[in-house]
């Protein structure tokens with residue numbers, strides 16, 4: 094599942110049930126975040142009723158979208174609600190809370206998503222965890238049964254809350270991908286179900302996009318073939334997106350699991366570009382989505398696709414900071430979109446640390462990266478080819494070697510963006526960062542949005 098350029102297993106089909114909603118209302122919702130809590134408060138029957146905390150633990154935004162929708166539903170029922178990322182919650186606030194709803198996804202191998210990692214470290218693993226005798230709570234756990242630790246984090250959170258003495262208001266609900274029944278059960282708990290309900294109107298938001306370009310970028314590679322693709326809508330204008338966002342590709346043979354790809358271009362490019370590694374199964378057949386995109390489709394053919402906001406990997410909030418961009422393989426896609434955005438914005442304080450196998454075959458987007466280096470869009474470039482020397486050497490090793498520079502950039506306020514394989518690369522980069530900068534600083538960077546990951 095590593096580095097095939099898609100993350101279908103995880104981000105697939107619950108998204109299918111949400112992405113249309115998200116696509117149409119996400120930006121509006123984002124702007125309404127501050128207003129939402131206020132709205133719900135004014136809808137409350139009694140002004141001194143403390144708000145219900147609606148807490149989300151999210152990696153790619155699904156749990157967050159459900160949290161906002163749940164808060165709106167509560168507001169409509171006259172119950173004031175306050176939405177918060179779990180990382181923003183501290184033990185005293187939780188201990189003082191009477192009612193909380195937790196919406197939590199699972200990543201890695203049963204781990205918390207990045208949006209909860211600081212809460213796990215500071216509160217769940219604290220040597221003296223808080224006592225929560227006055228808290229009544231419910232958990233909605235998002236996950237995918239294809240993973241061994243189905244809903245692992247949601248379950249761990251539920252158990253931790255029990256152990257802290259909190260009272261379960263409703264039994265934990267576990268959502269396997271788009272399972273509409275589970276989502277409907279969750280909604281039914283919070284009063285009248287709004288129109289549209291969670292997941293409604295999702296299926297029709299895919300549009301047909303035409304493949305206008307396809308080029309293999311790594312001929313001769315020892316790894317799977319990697320293709321750069323260009324797509325434009327078959328009709329109508331291109332929908333907006335920001336660097337960091339994802340594109341979902343629908344697969345006819347597997348309609349409940351659309352595949353997510355990091356968008357490699359910016360809107361101003363006039364083309365939605367993807368970088369796709371062709372996945373080959375042991376029996377020789379190609380991966381459903383990667384095979385469709387890299388082999389079955391011909392130039393001029395169309396594919397069902399939609400843009401998916403990925404708030405957690407956007408540049409928002411870090412526009413004026415130096416950027417350290419770290420990745421491997423097809424992870425260059427998300428980093429390239431950010432670098433193209435930075436070039437347009439005239440921000441040249443960018444450091445790219447990118448890993449692949451061999452310079453001769455795997456230097457993806459070589460001309461572009463070298464041009465950025467030449468014209469200063471990249472202030473620093475570290476290309477790390479693992480197989481060009483006797484000992485395997487990866488991006489995390491380069492970061493360790495460059496500890497002084499890393500600390501210097503962080504001192505200057507840099508934000509770190511990591512895109513690519515979760516196993517091996519992103520986990521190794523996380524460990525290297527902790528080794529160089531210390532656990533406390535890394536937690537602070539995560540909590541303040543200066544350490545963001547698009548990993549799969």
Ligand SMILES: Cc1cc2nc3c(=O)[nH]c(=O)nc-3n(C[C@H](O)[C@H](O)[C@H](O)COP(=O)(O)O)c2cc1C
Pocket residue numbers: 100102103104105107108150151152153154155156157198199200201202203204206235236237238240241242243244245515548549
């Ligand atoms: C790399 C990766 C690892 C995942 N690991 C698990 C897992 O161990 N257990 C599980 O139930 N779901 C797992 N998932 C599925 C996600 O929890 C699920 O897609 C969830 O709905 C995502 O919600 P979010 O967008 O709020 O983060 C994983 C997904 C990805 C992409």
